[in-house]
Each structure stands twice: as C-alpha cells, then as structure tokens.
Amino acid sequence: MGQYSGDSHADEEVYDLICVGFGPASLAIAIATREMLPDGRQPNVLFLERQQQFVWHSGMLLPGSKMQISFIKDLATLRDPRSEFTFLNYLKEKDRLLDFINLGTFLPLREEYNDYMQWCASKFADVVSYGETVTLVEPVKSAAGTVNRFVVHSKVGGIEERRLARHVVVAVGGRPVLPKPLAVYHPRIVHSSQYSSRVPQALANPDAAYRIAVIGAGQSAAEVFSDVSSRYPSASTTLFIRGDALKPSDDSPFVNEIFNPSATDKFFQTSPEQRRQQLTENRATNYSVVRLELIERIYHDLYVQRLRDPSGATWKMSLQNHTQVTGLESSSSDKHVTLRMQRRDDGVDTVEDREFDLVIVATGYARDMHQELLAPTRELLQDSAPGAQFPIARDYSVQFADGKVSADAGIYLQGCNETTHGLSDTLLSVLAVRAGEVVDSIFNKQSSNGHSNGHSNGHSNGHSNGHASKVQLGSKKIDSVNGNGHNSAISNGYH
Numbered sequence: 428m429g430q431y432s433g434d435s436h437a438d439e440e441v442y443d444l445i446c447v448g449f450g451p452a453s454l455a456i457a458i459a460t461r462e463m464l465p466d467g468r469q470p471n472v473l474f475l476e477r478q479q480q481f482v483w484h485s486g487m488l489l490p491g492s493k494m495q496i497s498f499i500k501d502l503a504t505l506r507d508p509r510s511e512f513t514f515l516n517y518l519k520e521k522d523r524l525l526d527f528i529n530l531g532t533f534l535p536l537r538e539e540y541n542d543y544m545q546w547c548a549s550k551f552a553d554v555v556s557y558g559e560t561v562t563l564v565e566p567v568k569s570a571a572g573t574v575n576r577f578v579v580h581s582k583v584g585g586i587e588e589r590r591l592a593r594h595v596v597v598a599v600g601g602r603p604v605l606p607k608p609l610a611v612y613h614p615r616i617v618h619s620s621q622y623s624s625r626v627p628q629a630l631a632n633p634d635a636a637y638r639i640a641v642i643g644a645g646q647s648a649a650e651v652f653s654d655v656s657s658r659y660p661s662a663s664t665t666l667f668i669r670g671d672a673l674k675p676s677d678d679s680p681f682v683n684e685i686f687n688p689s690a691t692d693k694f695f696q697t698s699p700e701q702r703r704q705q706l707t708e709n710r711a712t713n714y715s716v717v718r719l720e721l722i723e724r725i726y727h728d729l730y731v732q733r734l735r736d737p738s739g740a741t742w743k744m745s746l747q748n749h750t751q752v753t754g755l756e757s758s759s760s761d762k763h764v765t766l767r768m769q770r771r772d773d774g775v776d777t778v779e780d781r782e783f784d785l786v787i788v789a790t791g792y793a794r795d796m797h798q799e800l801l802a803p804t805r806e807l808l809q810d811s812a813p814g815a816q817f818p819i820a821r822d823y824s825v826q827f828a829d830g831k832v833s834a835d836a837g838i839y840l841q842g843c844n845e846t847t848h849g850l851s852d853t854l855l856s857v858l859a860v861r862a863g864e865v866v867d868s869i870f871n872k873q874s875s876n877g878h879s880n881g882h883s884n885g886h887s888n889g890h891s892n893g894h895a896s897k898v899q900l901g902s903k904k905i906d907s908v909n910g911n912g913h914n915s916a917i918s919n920g921y922h
C-alpha cells in the first residue's frame with residue numbers, strides 16, 4: 428500500500444479523475460465529461476500524456492494512408508450526433524464540409540483524422556499535461572481501512588510528480604511487439620510504430636540501392652512495404668510473411684455488426700469459451716489482414732515489374748511467403764543486420780542468412796502495459812497472483828475483492844479488454860459510446876454518493892504548454908517538485 432496510507436493527507440487536492448494517456452480513448456472521455464454532466468458540475472479531471480502534443484500513431488501517419496472506419500464513428504456522433512465534437516462539425520469549422528462531401532468517401536485520410544482529433548484535443552489544453560509519463564498507480568487506504576483514492580506517479584523531464592485521484596482511467600494503448608530474435612536495440616531494426624521518425628535517420632540517401640526487409644502480413648506491414656518502396660525507388664525491398672499470401676480484411680456489413688456498440692453487451696454476456704471462439708472466428712476483421720485496395724495496389728506494382736522485365740533481374744519489390752526470422756547473426760554491424768531466415772516450401776525447409784541495411788518489423792502490438800502500471804493494486808484483487816488478469820466489469824472498472832475499495836473510488840481500463848468486451852475494444856468503433864458509459868459509471872456513482880461536484884476546471888484558460896491543468900485544476904497538487912521544464916527529453920513515442 429502506498430506511503431499515503433491513513434488520512435494524513437486529507438488537505439491535499441484529490442482529483443475526481445485522472446486519465447493515464449491522452450489518445451483517442453481518453454479524448455472521447457474528455458468530450459463526454461464536458462458534454463454529459465450538467466453545467467456547474469464540471470469535475471476536477473486531469474489527463475496525463477507522455478507525448479509532447481496530441482498525435483495519433485505519429486510513426487504511421489503515412490502519405491495517403493486512410494482510416495479503416497467510417498468517420499461517423501468519430502469521438503462523439505454515436506453518443507450524441509448534435510455534439511460540437513463531431514467530425515462533421517470539425518469539417519464545417521475548417522470550411523471543408525462541401526469539399527469533403529464531394530470526395531464521396533466515409534474513410535478520411537489518417538492525416539485528416541489526426542487533425543480532427545488534434546482540433547478536439549486543443550479544446551482541452553487546460554486539463555492535459557503533455558510530456559508526462561505515468562510510471563505507477565498506488566492505492567491509498569482511508570482511516571476505515573478501505574482504499575478510497577490512488578496515487579498516480581509520473582515523470583516529467585526526469586522529475587517525479589505524484590497526484591491523488593479517486594478514479595483512474597488507464598488508456599495507454601498498445602506496446603510494440605518484436606519477435607524474439609529481433610527484440611533487441613539495433614539502429615537498423617525498426618518497429619513499424621516508429622517508421623516515420625527512424626527510417627529517414629537510418630537511410631539518409633533516397634537514391635541508394637539499400638537492401639530493406641519488411642516483416643509481417645498485417646495492415647502496418649503492407650503500408651510500410653508500399654511506402655518504403657516508393658521512398659527508396661533504387662532499393663531492393665522484400666516483404667517477408669509467414670503465411671501463404673496477404674489476406675483482405677473483412678469489413679462486409681453483416682460481419683461489421685460485431686463493431687456495433689450493442690455487440691459489446693452481447694459479447695460480455697457470453698461464456699469465456701464462446702468469447703474465445705468468436706474472437707478467433709472474427710479475427711480477420713482486424714489482425715494479420717490488409718485492406719483489399721492496398722493488396723491490389725501492391726499486386727499491381729509487382730505485376731508492372733514483371734511486365735517491364737520478364738527476367739526479374741531489375742525487380743525492386745518482392746514478396747516472399749512461408750518465411751520466418753529465426754535468428755539475428757552476431758556478424759550484424761551498426762550499418763547492417765544479418766537475419767537467419769527459414770523458409771518452408773512444398774514441405775522442404777531451407778535456411779539462409781541474409782544481410783539488410785534496414786529491417787522494419789511490423790509484427791503488431793500487445794496491450795498489457797496496465798499490468799505494470801497497476802502492479803501495486805494487484806494485492807486488492809481476489810486472485811492477486813502475478814500474471815493473473817485484472818478482472819473487468821461491463822462498465823470497464825477493475826473488480827477488486829469485496830470490501831477492498833470504497834464505492835466512490837475505482838480504476839477503469841480502456842483498450843485492453845478485447846477478451847471480455849470484444850474486438851472493437853482496441854479500435855475507434857465504440858469510443859463515443861464507451862466514453863459515455865465510463866463517465867456515467869464514474870460521475871453518476873459519485874453524485875449518488877454525494878461526492879465531488881461543483882469543481883471548476885475553467886476551460887477558458889488558454890495555456891499552451893500543457894501545464895495549465897496544474898494551475899487550473901491542481902491548486903493543491905501534492906508534492907509538486909517541478910512546475911516547469913516539462914519539455915525536456917521524454918520519450919514521446921513507444922517503448
């Protein structure tokens with residue numbers, strides 16, 4: 428239990444809610460908090476984000492890459508189509524509504540959707556602290572012996588901060604995953620999540636005849652393969668996949684109903700075994716699949732090579748299937764990587780070592796960062812064994828053992844509940860509705876317990892350095908070691 432045990436800190440500021448991470452999930456919560464609660468009942472809320480500004484998967488904002496979801500499933504419409512925060516209102520304010528209609532699409536560029544979310548985020552500048560990485564969430568016991576608040580520990584420019592909150596939402600997204608032989612730091616091995624920032628550093632000359640490997644068969648791998656081939660037209664670029672072929676994502680209408688908000692209820696109510704079956708059955712809506720139009724574009728590019736040079740001698744792009752990376756050779760230098768690759772073709776295995784100037788690993792994400800952040804709260808669970816799942820209720824709250832946490836406090840998880848809430852959980856699909864459910868669960872509970880309303884978070888204060896929240900909301904922020912200098916060297920990407 429944290430060092431704040433007991434009520435010796437009764438005079439310190441206690442936030443009603445601290446959200447860890449300010450990606451789309453938390454942004455939707457910010458919007459719902461502002462829109463759902465009656466005027467005069469603006470709670471004391473703070474969002475902590477490790478990046479220096481709101482940006483949505485910056486390493487993959489590739490030119491021309493499109494959304495994989497209708498813009499109508501934006502951060503507000505499905506909860507309240509009249510919200511000020513709809514994508515359509517964004518277009519209207521940016522004076523592009525009619526031009527967008529003329530595009531005739533439901534799928535904006537990722538670049539535009541990122542701009543939409545930045546536009547939304549800019550309206551919450553006074554309640555977000557950017558450049559701040561949360562490191563741990565600790566429970567605090569009241570004098571009565573139940574946990575009634577949490578200490579949120581964070582680091583900002585190497586300096587530690589601590590704040591108290593009754594509720595904590597953990598919405599930290601995914602952690603890049605690299606397969607075992609490649610899960611080491613090497614300047615020429617890059618996960619797709621860092622593609623845009625690290626590749627230009629590693630390969631400085633766009634005209635050089637580099638040897639580039641891309642690994643994976645999902646949307647990230649396909650987008651990176653296509654993009655890197657056009658950025659480095661003289662390079663030889665090979666896409667290595669384990670399976671037979673690139674497969675299309677299923678976004679057909681009947682299947683797509685699993686992403687309806689109402690499907691979350693159904694999924695949650697089924698048995699764990701049925702849930703597992705459904706996740707497997709519908710996996711091709713999201714994982715290890717590529718949008719058909721991109722598959723067709725890649726096929727077209729490979730075909731044109733064949734047309735122009737039947738011998739294959741000058742081909743720059745290639746796809747090699749049935750191939751796995753089994754090792755990283757010690758001969759690898761800072762400028763090259765030698766991979767041991769195993770290929771199974773017609774039942775025959777061949778192993779070869781191949782040298783590359785760059786390896787881009789597009790092998791997906793794991794959503795388990797909450798386990799580490801919440802480690803001190805594990806002792807409050809019924810099953811507190813290391814590695815046991817944090818049990819989650821339908822309203823996304825962690826189910827602590829009876830009597831351990833008081834009714835007006837709690838922890839909520841977002842984006843890591845696929846096994847209980849379904850495939851939409853990691854996506855944008857239900858964010859508007861889900862944010863409403865979380866806000867309802869936290870603040871209606873609070874009001875029924877007579878807690879915390881009437882706080883003002885004064886949205887009018889236009890601070891731009893992300894620290895306004897502390898001035899605005901954290902008037903008695905605990906143990907503030909540092910009130911400025913948050914812009915120094917903090918990781919603003921993954922890791």
Ligand SMILES: Cc1cc2nc3c(=O)[nH]c(=O)nc-3n(C[C@H](O)[C@H](O)[C@H](O)COP(=O)(O)OP(=O)(O)OC[C@H]3O[C@@H](n4cnc5c(N)ncnc54)[C@H](O)[C@@H]3O)c2cc1C
Pocket residue numbers: 447448449450451452453475476477478482483484487493494495496559560561562598599600601841842853854855856919920
């Ligand atoms: C390239 C790419 C494109 C995608 N496109 C789509 C799409 O078109 N449609 C769709 O439905 N889904 C898409 N997805 C899925 C994606 O998960 C969701 O779009 C969305 O990003 C989920 O939002 P989130 O807030 O849960 O997570 P994230 O967007 O990952 O946001 C989490 C935030 O938490 C911050 N953070 C992490 N750890 C800490 C910490 N310790 N302290 C403070 N801050 C922290 C991160 O910096 C980040 O800003 C895409 C995913 C990728 C990788």
Ligand SMILES: NC(=O)c1ccc[n+]([C@@H]2O[C@H](COP(=O)([O-])OP(=O)(O)OC[C@H]3O[C@@H](n4cnc5c(N)ncnc54)[C@H](OP(=O)(O)O)[C@@H]3O)[C@@H](O)[C@H]2O)c1
Pocket residue numbers: 487492493494495537606607619642643644645646647648650668669670713714715716751752789790791792
């Ligand atoms: N424009 C967009 O909207 C966009 C762009 C990119 C990503 N996304 C989204 O981001 C999410 C993640 O997509 P993603 O493509 O990053 O990940 P993903 O769908 O999980 O795909 C990971 C790929 O890595 C491969 N892989 C895993 N381990 C491997 C290993 N040891 N060796 C070789 N290959 C291995 C998998 O191979 P197998 O197929 O053999 O299992 C799979 O093809 C999805 O929701 C996706 O829709 C969206």
